[in-house]
Amino acid sequence: xxxxxxxxxxxxxxxxxxxxxxxxLGDRSTLARRPAFRIEExxxxxxxxxxxxxxxxxxxxxQGLFARHDLDDRDTDPRTVVLVAKDPEGxxxxxxxxxPVDDGPDLGWWQGGRLVVARRARGPHGIGAALVRAAxxxxxxxxxxxxxxxxxxRNEVLxxxxxxxxxxxxxxxxxxxxxxxWPIGRIAALAxxxxxxxxxxxxxxxxxxxxxxxxxxxxxxxxMIAACDAIVxxxxxxxxxxxxxxxxxxxxxxxxAMGAAPLGLLDAVGARDAAHAAHILAGLARAAxxxxxxxxxxxxxxxxxxxxxxxxxxxxxxxxxxxxxxxxHAVRLTADLGGRxxxxxxxxxxxxTSHRRSDELRTMTGAVAxxxxxxxxxxxxxxxxxxxxxxxxxxGCRAVLDVADVPRPGGATVGDWLTCFPGFAMxxxxxxxxxxxxxGPATGAVCGELTEGEGVGLRWPDxxxxxxxxxxxxxxxxx
Numbered sequence: 509x510x511x512x513x514x515x516x517x518x519x520x521x522x523x524x525x526x527x528x529x530x531x532x533l534g535d536r537s538t539l540a541r542r543p544a545f546r547i548e549e550x551x552x553x554x555x556x557x558x559x560x561x562x563x564x565x566x567x568x569x570x571q572g573l574f575a576r577h578d579l580d581d582r583d584t585d586p587r588t589v590v591l592v593a594k595d596p597e598g599x600x601x602x603x604x605x606x607x608p609v610d611d612g613p614d615l616g617w618w619q620g621g622r623l624v625v626a627r628r629a630r631g632p633h634g635i636g637a638a639l640v641r642a643a644x645x646x647x648x649x650x651x652x653x654x655x656x657x658x659x660x661x662r663n664e665v666l667x668x669x670x671x672x673x674x675x676x677x678x679x680x681x682x683x684x685x686x687x688x689x690w691p692i693g694r695i696a697a698l699a700x701x702x703x704x705x706x707x708x709x710x711x712x713x714x715x716x717x718x719x720x721x722x723x724x725x726x727x728x729x730x731x732m733i734a735a736c737d738a739i740v741x742x743x744x745x746x747x748x749x750x751x752x753x754x755x756x757x758x759x760x761x762x763x764x765a766m767g768a769a770p771l772g773l774l775d776a777v778g779a780r781d782a783a784h785a786a787h788i789l790a791g792l793a794r795a796a797x798x799x800x801x802x803x804x805x806x807x808x809x810x811x812x813x814x815x816x817x818x819x820x821x822x823x824x825x826x827x828x829x830x831x832x833x834x835x836x837h838a839v840r841l842t843a844d845l846g847g848r849x850x851x852x853x854x855x856x857x858x859x860x861t862s863h864r865r866s867d868e869l870r871t872m873t874g875a876v877a878x879x880x881x882x883x884x885x886x887x888x889x890x891x892x893x894x895x896x897x898x899x900x901x902x903x904g905c906r907a908v909l910d911v912a913d914v915p916r917p918g919g920a921t922v923g924d925w926l927t928c929f930p931g932f933a934m935x936x937x938x939x940x941x942x943x944x945x946x947x948g949p950a951t952g953a954v955c956g957e958l959t960e961g962e963g964v965g966l967r968w969p970d971x972x973x974x975x976x977x978x979x980x981x982x983x984x985x986x987x
Contacts, residue, residue: 745814768822901985
């Protein structure tokens with residue numbers, strides 16, 4: 509069988525006896541540089557049996573931590589991943605396992621353990637450290653947001669050197685251990701890449717007081733709300749009809765977050781030729797029809813790099829602000845969990861809208877206007893956690909998100925779901941016990957709270973809070 513890379517993909521088949529081929533070719537320099545080991549996912553029962561035998565030799569016979577064996581229910585969990593180190597002859601000389609912490613739904617909280625290296629292979633090769641690094645890479649590829657390991661106290665130095673953080677002392681099998689945690693910065697990196705420069709960039713463009721950081725802007729002296737979004741040029745280039753659909757989707761969501769009823773759209777299209785422009789406009793027209801919002805006009809230019817932006821106009825005499833939250837308010841996520849990953853955007857864009865009827869779309873986009881929560885923001889490219897950080901920042905608060913309570917489709921890992929663009933998803937803050945958003949096919953649940961402070965913490969079922977966003981997201985300040 510083919511080997512499996514650390515990210516879970518299948519590697520190209522290896523050539524039988526590559527060392528013999530190199531020797532036949534007289535390539536001694538390449539032979540001299542051959543690594544002392546390679547790491548791959550355990551391939552069938554033989555690899556697993558060899559790994560377990562190494563564990564028995566180390567933890568039962570050598571260290572006396574267990575009486576007869578060290579097997580537990582994690583070894584029989586089909587979700588458990590075993591990574592092994594093999595020498596050039598293919599003999600298993602080390603291994604490590606990683607898996608979800610319990611038998612319930614995978615919440616993106618995994619643990620690594622049973623790290624072992626054969627006694628004869630210990631030393632300068634660094635097999636143990638390589639296995640730890642491989643486990644960290646695989647955990648992140650699995651969408652994990654919290655990765656813990658309980659290690660023997662004497663191994664704390666190794667894990668610290670590899671970048672792990674000490675959490676607390678503990679005891680396992682009567683021996684002193686340390687709970688360590690691998691810092692996964694996926695959420696913070698996304699927020700930093702998409703939103704952190706905004707505060708400094710937009711200093712000269714002061715929004716109306718009370719609407720700092722909002723998705724739309726009130727037009728002074730009117731009951732009009734204006735919103736404007738541009739689509740990433742690479743999407744316009746390679747997936748023009750989807751880009752046209754999304755240009756309507758994101759703008760209607762922006763109006764919806766402020767409780768505004770949509771009135772019309774203006775589009776600006778750049779395309780390399782007429783055929784490309786036709787695809788963009790076809791997607792835009794299909795979405796405008798589905799959302800029942802007219803395209804009032806716009807601008808189209810050919811012979812230029814791909815570009816698309818849309819301005820949306822809506823109306824409300826009582827706009828809902830993204831900065832209306834206060835400490836003690838409950839955080840609710842209302843999201844359409846139907847649909848699937850958009851082809852070509854797995855883990856990044858969840859398509860929950862293109863299959864919906866017009867009445868379903870109108871019900872969802874009218875939900876904020878009907879419920880009128882204290883604060884609302886539609887989930888943007890910063891993902892659920894990054895958008896919650898923006899709502900908290902505009903409200904002058906900190907947010908805590910209960911990971912287990914977040915509504916999530918079955919086809920998405922926690923890591924992907926909390927960082928993707930989810931189609932229709934609305935974050936709201938209001939007094940505890942406030943009514944849910946009447947959003948039709950969308951699913952809603954209270955899944956956190958606003959508190960004093962700043963940033964966003966993820967609260968896990970054991971009560972532990974890990975920091976997802978350490979400070980403010982945009983630097984734009986409070987509304």
